[in-house]
Amino acid sequence: MEVTPVCTERIGTDGCIIRSDRGHRRSKVPRDVEMDIEFLYKVVPQLAKVFRIIDKIGEGTFSSVYLGEAQMRDGRREMFALKHLIPTSHPTRIAAELQCLTVAGGKENVMGVTYCFRKDDHVVIVMPYMEHRAIVEIISSMSFEEVRLYIYHLLKALRHVHQFGIIHRDIKPNNFLYNRSHKLYALVDFGLAQGTVDTQIELLKDLTGLRRVPRPVFGERNLNSCTPAPSTTKQAAIKTESGKTEEPASRRYPSASRGPLPARSQSSSQKPQRAVHQGLTCNCYQTDRVCNICLSRKQQVAPRAGTPGFRAPEVLTKCPNQGTAIDVWSAGVILLSLLSGRYPFFKASDDLLALTQIMTIRGSRETIQAAKAFGKAVVCSRELPRQDLRTLCETLRGRRPSPDDEVTPLPEANKDSTATRCHKIQDDTPTHRPANGAGQTFPNHREHSQSTPLTKQDSESDYKVEEDERGWDSVPDEAYDLLDRLLDLNPATRITAAQALQHPLFADL
Template sequence: MEAAPTGQRSSHQSVEKGRSRHKIPRHVETDIAYLYEVLPQLSRIFRIIDKIGEGTFSTVYLAEAQMTDGSRRMFALKHLIPTSHPVRIAAELQCLTVAGGTENVMGVTYCFRKEHHVVIVMPYMEHQTFVDIVGSLSFEDVKHYIFHLLKALRHIHKFGIIHRDIKPTNFLFNQQRREYTLVDFGLAQGTPDTQIELLKELLGLDKAPRSVFGEKNINGTNSHKPGTDKVEGLLLKTKREEVIPRKIVSSKHRSVPVRTPLNQKPKPPTVSPMLTCNCFMTDRVCNVCLSRKQQVAPRAGTPGFRAPEVLTKCPNQGTAIDMWSAGVILLSLLSGRYPFFKASDDLIALTQIMTIRGSRETKEAAKTFGKSIVCSRELPRLDLRILCETLRGLRSWDDTSLPAEFQASRNPAEVKQDAGSPTKKRMSSGSPRSIAELQEMGWDKVPDNAYDLLDKLLDLNPATRITASTALQHPLFKDMTD
């Protein structure tokens, strides 16, 4: 995933104050000096203040420039890694220039290039870090937040842009000013009818696996750590004959060694229909499942926000994957828990989704996009209101039948408190809130419409998942002007 065009600090004033109190780390000074060296023209316009973001594909700096009218403005300078494909860089710029600058979507001010070094200059937006404010937002704040996120998605989807990395750190939020900006189109792809010409080229370019664009394969055997394949009470595995076993199973269920001539490379043995993996009908995901043959399909994005069709490597992915990610954000906002989903592997991530949305529903939805899932335990679909109100502290844990996965995720400080006193419950993230405080913030009056929208955003079937345009017409937003 790429670094966002702004950093973790809420404003450039705080950056300047920080510089006056302590010196910038030496390695940051070295990086700034290097940027000046590879792009000398920057020094004639910008005073680079600090490094404010760093990701796999880029590094972002905060810089100040004096304008022609004498005023000084802050900018975010996004330095792309030199190995980025030229078409990928140009496509990101085209997304920013064609669709950016309006409807809560970040625009571009300028672009510098020298040889293989590229810096994209964008306006700097003061914002708060999502993890610091998710527990302090009122329901009214949440409604405005998701409304403006949907506006941004509707806008880019009109251009045939699939963002592919929707998450809170890519949707900047200034709580005081109620300003919002969608950033980071470094992983964007186009729909078949996209209006962004360079995204059409990426449709063909991204079909071939490229390490510079992809992510580390966390399903491979090298990345698997002992002890991480256990999932409480759950098993997921694809019902495709993709696993390459160490032995071939004969008709008499005996292990038969595979012999290969010395001058011939061994061929992967075929899989017998009778062969099952080591974890079938057990409460874990085994190494065989985790090391299954990889399918070629787009799976960009951030763990925890990937849609079911991305997790199962469905080759046909559209703007619906952005809507699922928006649904995960709304789930965090309504429950006060961030991040909501956190898994190291796509299969485990799918089990977490099934825990919320139900195993039968997940299997049925997977069939619609050509995937078959086997689950050794039936999981009921949860009531989203009960789930969110319990996690936020409006319901007692003893009064609900939430799965053990959620019981185990409670804050240890909460468990030690009086279980019968709901006023002492602690939210999953953020500062402790009493029932009175939650009521004052409007959390006891969340309408059914909010959970109806959440249900439609988290539709397991991408074909029927609500679109951004339709979502903005939802009754939840009837008192808001578009």
């Protein structure tokens, strides 16, 4: 492959760099993006031999994505997505993501990998580029049939990756690309993936702690690098300051979204707490307060990766046994957004507030019962009724009146509002210290937090006509039945992706 050279380049009046490409229209690139592209060329110089990087099209906590063009041997120009992983990513994590893409990718609506470049600790994964638009831009114009097909193809992708024992852990619309014109779909970003007990992805076993002796990565089989990697990045195991070998599963990796973890200290005036037997029930068990025994216990560590608003109840309550059901819950949240026309549907600043928002939809009694099933105790100071999903979605979509705004609003973080003390989460044999301690407050707000408003035309009647033309006047009961099963609070009884594909909603597919 050869790179199509850039013909001319000049600075526009708005400070953007304007490129005139042979056979292509002019494109404006902001200066900061141009600097990022130059930096990428510098740290991974072999990219320049193959790709002409055009623009930065995405940026996250752990990576940045660029749009690159390559000229094929037959003269065709083809576009690719170049994912540049942050240098602090652990080699095992990077190799595991690559293995997920190579083993499960390329079919069943799962993005595959074309190539990989590496120079020292910089890794660039090259994938086919799929033109797409963000859900937030098109949700107000999507028809019900479009929503049905979208969820169907998302479930196909989940069934496929779950068959390999892959838990994606970050299912959301931004990671399920949708080409509206050609009806193409692609599940992307396995950077947070973990493996089930019987996973077929070998490197996920290292990350999940299923293998005691980590296997080396980036060793004999180098990922197309032009220079050998430093010895510190060749092995999955790492050396701590004390000289001991530490497994990746037990190591905390830095990220841009979190600061350094505070060291635990005990003042000289405080007396050390006595160790309490695991089976002993403390004084605050199933109450809305936290006693000194619970405060002295070591905080439970459990996987909680993912995007706020899409985390399942078992993730929010730090249940240690998390499986593929967490991806299914996230798919249910997406369906809830699409049926109600509100995106994002849940918007919370912390896990306790997120659990509160779930309770306002699924009911507090049901949440408490489900949490008990997977070994957690959740307490709510007042009962929140379970809402009918059809009534909720049609009310939010404006298809039925909400008398006196009686639909239970989602709580938001606002210190000026009247607050209600709500939830505390702990193990049935209490060993969990609730985040932020007791007295967590959750205000009652009537407006949904940062939701996408439904687009209304000149009049209410015109809007209703457009909605009817898109099929929102005849949404079948099967859609809300599937939604109810995807949002099952108990992961043990939650429908699987394979079972969901057999649901009557998809009978003709």
